[in-house]
Amino acid sequence: MMKSLMQALTVLFAAAALTACQGQNTETVREIIREPVPSNGYQQAEGGVDSGGGGNGVNGRPLESYSVRLQDVPEFNEYLLPIIRTVQAEYPRFASDLVHIAMNRTWYLIPVELNKLPAQVIGVSFGDKQLQQLALQNLNAVWINSDLFAQYPSNEDRAILILHEMIMGVRLMKHKNRLDQCYSEIALLRLDIKQDEYRKQRDLCARKFALDSSDGLTDSVAKISLSKDDYDNIRELVITLWRDKGEISKPQLEAWMKTKSFRNY
Numbered sequence: 001m002m003k004s005l006m007q008a009l010t011v012l013f014a015a016a017a018l019t020a021c022q023g024q025n026t027e028t029v030r031e032i033i034r035e036p037v038p039s040n041g042y043q044q045a046e047g048g049v050d051s052g053g054g055g056n057g058v059n060g061r062p063l064e065s066y067s068v069r070l071q072d073v074p075e076f077n078e079y080l081l082p083i084i085r086t087v088q089a090e091y092p093r094f095a096s097d098l099v100h101i102a103m104n105r106t107w108y109l110i111p112v113e114l115n116k117l118p119a120q121v122i123g124v125s126f127g128d129k130q131l132q133q134l135a136l137q138n139l140n141a142v143w144i145n146s147d148l149f150a151q152y153p154s155n156e157d158r159a160i161l162i163l164h165e166m167i168m169g170v171r172l173m174k175h176k177n178r179l180d181q182c183y184s185e186i187a188l189l190r191l192d193i194k195q196d197e198y199r200k201q202r203d204l205c206a207r208k209f210a211l212d213s214s215d216g217l218t219d220s221v222a223k224i225s226l227s228k229d230d231y232d233n234i235r236e237l238v239i240t241l242w243r244d245k246g247e248i249s250k251p252q253l254e255a256w257m258k259t260k261s262f263r264n265y
Contacts, residue, residue, distance in 0.1 A: 058112055066110040066146075070102045070162070079159035080166070084191070086246030091253055092188060093265050094170075100187035101169030104180075109146040134161055137168055139176060139219050164238050170263055171234060175224050178216040179209045233260045 056063050070076050080102070088095035114133045135144040142165045152158045173184060182205035189198035209217060237256075240248060257263050 058110060063108070063110070066108045068107050068109050070107050073162070075155050075159040076102065076162060079156065080163055083163070083241055083246035087241070087248070088188065088191075090248065091250040093185070094253065094263075096186070096188040097170045097173060097184050097263070098166055099191045100184035101166045101173075103190060104183060104187065105169060106141040108141065108143045109149060110143060111146045114143060114145055135165055137165055137172070139172055139221065142169070160238065160242055163242060164234065167234050167237050167241075171226075171230065172224070174263060175220045177219050179205060180219075182209065229260075233262055237262075 058066070084095050084098050084102075087098065114136050132148060133145065134148055135142060137143070144161070144165075149158060149161070152161070173181070176184075183202060186198065186201040186205070189195075189201060
């Protein structure tokens with residue numbers, strides 16, 4: 001009897017301790033973040049099937065209804081498209097990556113609080129209490145908290161957030177499959193309104209890899225590891241592109257990408 005009583009008290013104390021810990025973990029994170037995984041520091045944040053599947057929604061609407069075309073977002077056209085055009089003149093392959101992330105990833109503006117990541121993981125020198133979460137991204141989609149996005153004091157700030165996610169997408173391209181790499185190489189055709197040629201080249205990519213072996217046709221999720229330096233590098237490149245409006249030489253950008261192990265073409 002005494003043994004059973006002690007076991008019951010142990011369970012109650014454990015539950016109370018867990019509740020207390022959860023109640024203290026109420027800080028929000030302001031940086032653009034990804035879900036942490038202890039083994040590699042990154043996890044695809046959305047999707048997947050456990051035992052069965054089904055639709056999901058927010059505020060009575062399916063998640064798919066919150067998707068947007070980035071080229072229909074005013075801040076993209078006003079601020080970021082000119083930057084891409086400037087980059088294109090000097091470094092078209094990098095510009096093609098930017099177009100690919102902007103137009104071939106699924107972007108969501110959704111009124112939810114997104115998952116959080118501690119400040120120390122993203123490499124900032126202040127605490128979680130001073131941070132808010134703005135967006136998160138996996139290898140296929142970008143999720144933006146539309147409530148916070150709407151509260152931004154300027155269109156420029158919203159454009160910088162989008163640019164950050166685009167640069168993050170470029171950093172993650174090294175983990176994408178070869179078919180997606182092929183699509184990224186030809187993405188500038190879409191920007192140049194050469195839709196017929198763009199569709200033709202996409203068909204060529206699809207046929208090539210449909211006939212190829214399956215090796216390299218899956219994303220290398222298990223190898224993803226984002227460090228504090230990665231987050232610093234992303235912010236650095238965002239600042240450079242935004243400040244100089246895309247005016248960056250190809251030799252300098254190539255050297256920067258090589259020294260940072262950011263992206264190899």
